[in-house]
Amino acid sequence: xxxEGFVNVIMLLLSFFMLxxxxxxxxxxxxxxxxxxxYPKLIxxxxxxxxVLQLVMLFLTKVKASDEASEFQxxxxxxxxAIMTGYVLSLSxxxxxxxxxLLIFSLMLLLGVKSYKLLLSVSVISVGTIYLLFEVLLxxxx
Amino acid sequence: xxxxxxxxxxxxxxVLVFAGVFLGVVFSAIPGLTATMGIALLIPYTFSLxxxxxISMLLGIYIGGMYxxxxxxxxxxTPGTPSAAAxxxxxxxxxxxxxxxxxxxYATIGSFVGGIISCIILILIAPQLAAFGLKxxxxxxxxxxxxxxxxxxxxxxxxxxxGLIVAGVGLFIATIGMDPIGxxxxxxxxxxxxxxxxxxxxxxxxxxxxxxxxxxxEEKATGHNKKKxxxxxxRISLKETFSYWKEFLRASVIGTFIGIIPGTGxxxxxxxxxxxxxxxxxxxxxxxxxKGIPEGVIAxxxxxNAVTGGALIPLLTLGIPGDVVTAVILGGLLIQGVTxxxxxxxxxxxxxxxxxxxxxxxxxxxLxxxxxxxRFVGKIVDVPKNVLLPIVVTLCFxxxxxxxxxxxxxxxxxxxxxxxxxxEKFNYPLPPLILGIILGPIIESxxxxxxxxxxxxxxxxxxxxxxxxxxxxxxxxxxYPLFKDLWxxxxxxxxxxxxxxx
Numbered sequence: 001x002x003x004e005g006f007v008n009v010i011m012l013l014l015s016f017f018m019l020x021x022x023x024x025x026x027x028x029x030x031x032x033x034x035x036x037x038x039y040p041k042l043i044x045x046x047x048x049x050x051x052v053l054q055l056v057m058l059f060l061t062k063v064k065a066s067d068e069a070s071e072f073q074x075x076x077x078x079x080x081x082a083i084m085t086g087y088v089l090s091l092s093x094x095x096x097x098x099x100x101x102l103l104i105f106s107l108m109l110l111l112g113v114k115s116y117k118l119l120l121s122v123s124v125i126s127v128g129t130i131y132l133l134f135e136v137l138l139x140x141x142x
Numbered sequence: 143x144x145x146x147x148x149x150x151x152x153x154x155x156x157v158l159v160f161a162g163v164f165l166g167v168v169f170s171a172i173p174g175l176t177a178t179m180g181i182a183l184l185i186p187y188t189f190s191l192x193x194x195x196x197i198s199m200l201l202g203i204y205i206g207g208m209y210x211x212x213x214x215x216x217x218x219x220t221p222g223t224p225s226a227a228a229x230x231x232x233x234x235x236x237x238x239x240x241x242x243x244x245x246x247x248y249a250t251i252g253s254f255v256g257g258i259i260s261c262i263i264l265i266l267i268a269p270q271l272a273a274f275g276l277k278x279x280x281x282x283x284x285x286x287x288x289x290x291x292x293x294x295x296x297x298x299x300x301x302x303x304x305g306l307i308v309a310g311v312g313l314f315i316a317t318i319g320m321d322p323i324g325x326x327x328x329x330x331x332x333x334x335x336x337x338x339x340x341x342x343x344x345x346x347x348x349x350x351x352x353x354x355x356x357x358x359x360e361e362k363a364t365g366h367n368k369k370k371x372x373x374x375x376x377r378i379s380l381k382e383t384f385s386y387w388k389e390f391l392r393a394s395v396i397g398t399f400i401g402i403i404p405g406t407g408x409x410x411x412x413x414x415x416x417x418x419x420x421x422x423x424x425x426x427x428x429x430x431x432x433k434g435i436p437e438g439v440i441a442x443x444x445x446x447n448a449v450t451g452g453a454l455i456p457l458l459t460l461g462i463p464g465d466v467v468t469a470v471i472l473g474g475l476l477i478q479g480v481t482x483x484x485x486x487x488x489x490x491x492x493x494x495x496x497x498x499x500x501x502x503x504x505x506x507x508x509l510x511x512x513x514x515x516x517r518f519v520g521k522i523v524d525v526p527k528n529v530l531l532p533i534v535v536t537l538c539f540x541x542x543x544x545x546x547x548x549x550x551x552x553x554x555x556x557x558x559x560x561x562x563x564x565x566e567k568f569n570y571p572l573p574p575l576i577l578g579i580i581l582g583p584i585i586e587s588x589x590x591x592x593x594x595x596x597x598x599x600x601x602x603x604x605x606x607x608x609x610x611x612x613x614x615x616x617x618x619x620x621x622y623p624l625f626k627d628l629w630x631x632x633x634x635x636x637x638x639x640x641x642x643x644x
Contacts, residue, residue, distance in 0.1 A: 003568075004568050007568050007570075008307075011307065011311075018314070018329070021329060025326060025328060026324075026326055034589075034590050034593055035324070036321035036323075036324050036326040038590075039317060039586045039589065039590070040314060040317045040328065040329075043310055043313045043314045043317065044314065046306075046310045046313075047310040047311065047314065050303055050306045050307045050310060051307055053303055053628075054303045054304065054307060057303065057628070076359065076360055077356070077360060077563075080356055080359055080360075081356075081560060084535070084539075084556055084559075085556065087539065088539065088549070088552050088553060088556055091543070091549055091552065092549060096540075100536055100540070103532065103535070103536055103539075104532040104533065104536055107359070107532035107535065108528055108529065108532050110359060111359060111528035111531065111532070112528055113528050113529070118529070122529055122532075122533070126532075126533050126536060130536065130537070130540055133172075134540055134544055138175075138179075138183065138544065140543070140544040140547065142540065142543055142544075
């Protein structure tokens with residue numbers, strides 16, 4: 001099966017799960033002909049139909065190199081997501097200035113910046129600017 | 143008239159309009175900050191000001207705020223505001239081709255033309271248009287939103303089915319939260335944060351900006367990202383600008399028309415305008431949409447600024463705010479002792495005319511600021527990506543938080559960043575997802591209201607003329623590209639190059 005097909009299979013599984021969830025919504029009453037579940041159900045059916053159609057088309061058409069998803073860098077992708085998730089988590093526990101400094105610093109490192117002067121200056125200036133703009137000018141307390 | 147001109151051309155008023163436009167541009171260019179936020183923040187500062195300068199400043203922010211989002215959308219594929227989401231369809235590819243300066247200039251001129259034409263329409267036929275806007279009931283709103291959704295075929299690029307799947311996902315995401323009629327919590331999984339639905343702006347920031355950062359960092363690792371965007375100052379001649387007069391005019395009319403209908407918003411105007419621009423283009427030119435052509439930028443940027451004049455029509459003539467920004471402006475007007483409505487024109491004529499002139503001045507300031515700023519902001523693309531990307535992603539997260547001081551919105555931005563990245567990895571277009579999230583609530587609430595009003599009679603959608611026209615065009619627009627795509631795939635023909643890279 002082509003790699004792309006897995007996306008459709010995952011979407012189909014999620015759609016069936018959501019259909020199950022729709023079933024748990026209250027039934028329509030006298031004043032609401034359609035009820036809260038009607039529209040989501042309609043959309044899920046639509047998603048299922050188009051996913052099946054896409055799968056059929058994937059099987060019927062010839063494989064073209066350009067159609068396949070490009071090379072996937074698992075390790076780098078997961079490091080990036082871990083850094084970003086760590087940052088968002090840190091916002092609840094430590095001062096955002098420290099978290100922001102670490103986020104910019106680590107992403108720049110990941111992107112290959114080797115000069116510590118640049119790493120430190122960009123991170124510090126960015127944190128300072130964000131503090132001035134959001135906390136001082138806009139009164140947003142993070 | 144002398145009194146009006148004296149009020150408007152007072153130094154204080156001019157300075158405040160300029161400051162308003164400038165702040166509007168800056169606010170909307172930063173991801174997460176919006177013109178609405180800018181107006182809301184500055185309202186307290188206008189308490190002590192006289193009526194005309196105070197309201198003029200708020201209108202200045204409104205005008206500048208519509209334009210500013212295009213700058214980051216074009217340069218770094220980060221739409222500062224929802225109204226700039228469609229601008230990146232052709233704006234960013236133009237920048238990628240080394241035409242960032244040209245794209246920014248077209249965006250500026252388009253915004254100016256759209257703003258001015260909608261002002262003229264506002265001045266000339268505001269009351270008549272306002273009456274037309276009020277003919278829209280739930281059936282018409284539903285039909286208009288379905289018509290808006292029909293452009294999925296246009297913005298899906300090579301694979302219409304994938305576009306429809308993604309649009310469906312967007313429509314489904316829009317159902318998360320409180321059911322619009324009965325108030326039942328749907329798919330919230332017990333989360334209080336989800337009861338009001340998925341926040342749109344963090345989702346937009348995540349889908350386009352965060353996903354782009356993830357993609358760029360990965361491409362840097364794989365070495366795929368050899369192409370460096372370079373900024374080059376490019377002037378556009380008057381002749382070249384006038385050669386797109388049809389685009390300017392069409393987008394202005396669409397923007398104004400959408401603006402006068404309360405509850406629609408600029409995003410619908412920009413996507414519709416983009417669709418119509420592509421539809422009216424010559425076949426060979428149509429293939430170029432999405433690859434970076436001026437028509438795409440003009441269509442979207444002209445229409446979003448044309449919405450400003452249109453949205454002020456129901457606000458000033460009937461006292462009905464069309465969207466959140468105009469609702470905040472309404473608050474500002476009421477604080478200044480101005481009650482919009484039919485009597486405003488009779489009882490407060492000089493004020494109304496001074497606002498009209500202010501709008502034109504604000505658009506001129508926006509043009510000047512835009513053309514001047516292009517020289518400096520364009521240089522953003524020259525900043526090395528390994529320095530720029532971490533700053534962009536930080537601004538995305540902090541901006542998402544600042545929208546409602548809610549950490550959950552930052553999670554939304556991150557989650558949508560990952561979703562956007564994965565979808566693009568498998569060649570799924572992102573614009574239909576945004577379109578689905580924008581139009582979903584309008585479609586559902588108005589469909590259900592119509593059914594309740596008509597006691598379940600579905601024929602009402604085709605017996606009301608405005609609704610019938612929109613739905614008929616929508617059905618044809620849906621089916622034609624779908625069948626064309628299926629036929630092409632089954633016949634094994636090469637797909638035509640109508641790729642939308644966003």
